[in-house]
Amino acid sequence: MAALITTPRLLSIGGGALGELPALMARLGLKQPLTVTDPFIAGCGILDEATSLLTGAGLAWGVFQDTVSDPTTEVIAAGVERLKEAAYDSLVAIGGGSPIDTAKGMSVLHANGGAMRDYKVPNDIPKMGLPIIAIPTTAGTGSEVTRFTVITDTETDEKMLIAGVACCPTAAIVDFELTLTMPLRLTADTGIDSLTHAIEAYVSKRANPYTDGMAKNAMGLIAKHIRTACAEPQNRAAREAMMLGATTAGMAFSNASVALVHGMSRPIGAFFHVPHGLSNAMLLPEITAFSAPAALDRYADCARAMGVAEEGEGSQAAVARLLDALRALNDDLKVPSPKDYGISKARYDELLPTMAFQAIASGSPANNPRVPSQDEIIDLYRRVYG
Numbered sequence: 235m236a237a238l239i240t241t242p243r244l245l246s247i248g249g250g251a252l253g254e255l256p257a258l259m260a261r262l263g264l265k266q267p268l269t270v271t272d273p274f275i276a277g278c279g280i281l282d283e284a285t286s287l288l289t290g291a292g293l294a295w296g297v298f299q300d301t302v303s304d305p306t307t308e309v310i311a312a313g314v315e316r317l318k319e320a321a322y323d324s325l326v327a328i329g330g331g332s333p334i335d336t337a338k339g340m341s342v343l344h345a346n347g348g349a350m351r352d353y354k355v356p357n358d359i360p361k362m363g364l365p366i367i368a369i370p371t372t373a374g375t376g377s378e379v380t381r382f383t384v385i386t387d388t389e390t391d392e393k394m395l396i397a398g399v400a401c402c403p404t405a406a407i408v409d410f411e412l413t414l415t416m417p418l419r420l421t422a423d424t425g426i427d428s429l430t431h432a433i434e435a436y437v438s439k440r441a442n443p444y445t446d447g448m449a450k451n452a453m454g455l456i457a458k459h460i461r462t463a464c465a466e467p468q469n470r471a472a473r474e475a476m477m478l479g480a481t482t483a484g485m486a487f488s489n490a491s492v493a494l495v496h497g498m499s500r501p502i503g504a505f506f507h508v509p510h511g512l513s514n515a516m517l518l519p520e521i522t523a524f525s526a527p528a529a530l531d532r533y534a535d536c537a538r539a540m541g542v543a544e545e546g547e548g549s550q551a552a553v554a555r556l557l558d559a560l561r562a563l564n565d566d567l568k569v570p571s572p573k574d575y576g577i578s579k580a581r582y583d584e585l586l587p588t589m590a591f592q593a594i595a596s597g598s599p600a601n602n603p604r605v606p607s608q609d610e611i612i613d614l615y616r617r618v619y620g
């Protein structure tokens with residue numbers, strides 16, 4: 235079966251790429267963007283840097299700086315109202331995955347009307363919305379190149395997956411210099427999120443030769459550099475590798491999908507407000523152990539791509555090394571279990587059937603090499619609790 239690949243039309247990648255913003259806008263014929271960001275980026279100088287570039291190019295622009303981590307339908311609605319206040323022709327999203335995901339939701343809802351939940355997977359998004367230029371400041375979610383957004387429904391707490399070409403940014407600026415000040419925890423969590431994207435894209439039932447190369451490349455970059463990026467925040471080589479790894483992992487999973495880890499991670503994030511990368515990290519070793527017997531050779535390739543197994547080593551041995559490496563990474567980066575994170579056992583147990591139901595409903599577990607039943611998902615949630 236042919237693979238359908240979705241990517242942004244333009245990517246500007248490298249140190250100082252932010253300076254290319256006016257040139258990218260000009261190439262796309264865009265003249266009046268609404269910048270979408272969060273209060274931190276608005277206060278730390280990065281938003282000012284971007285808007286000065288826009289002003290310098292003679293462009294009129296507005297700011298919506300009210301995005302929150304784990305974007306909600308409420309914030310999207312406020313953003314859409316802001317869009318209606320002027321003749322904006324584009325969105326410039328600056329920040330981690332949340333501002334970029336918020337801009338995607340705003341673009342979809344502004345063009346199509348209705349409610350965000352009308353467009354959740356597997357529903358289609360009928361109309362393309364305003365073009366988005368995505369500028370990530372974490373290395374990270376890969377949202378700058380993906381055709382996905384994840385929006386929490388304020389009414390139900392459900393983290394909804396919304397997918398389609400309408401969610402893919404038109405252009406992205408991938409400038410690792412914007413990540414040099416990321417704190418350790420954010421570097422670790424977003425880095426493991428990227429690694430999870432690459433591994434899940436590679437073992438996904440929807441993997442294809444185009445995404446395989448990107449996924450393996452990303453795994454190599456991230457596995458080699460994540461500890462250095464955490465320990466030495468100003469290490470430019472490590473930051474550049476992590477940024478490239480995050481973007482290529484994004485390209486891989488956008489076109490091959492994520493799988494069981496992400497499916498189970500979203501409900502933990504939604505109900506217990508665990509950052510996305512951290513809830514992935516809590517799950518990754520155990521879910522890999524559960525899934526590997528169904529795709530031993532593919533997981534062995536992951537171990538080799540990460541440099542934790544030799545090329546000539548058999549698959550069984552390579553997978554054992556992969557599991558050791560993932561557990562060691564969690565230990566080194568101080569990833570807590572749900573229990574150590576302070577999640578109440580009673581509340582966790584009470585929510586297990588709902589979390590398992592939402593995990594399956596997201597569609598991601600169906601891409602996993604081993605597709606679990608609802609009971610097996612509940613059992614896996616119990617095993618990772620700690």
Ligand SMILES: [Fe+2]
Nearest residue numbers: 375427431510
């Ligand atoms: Fe993710």
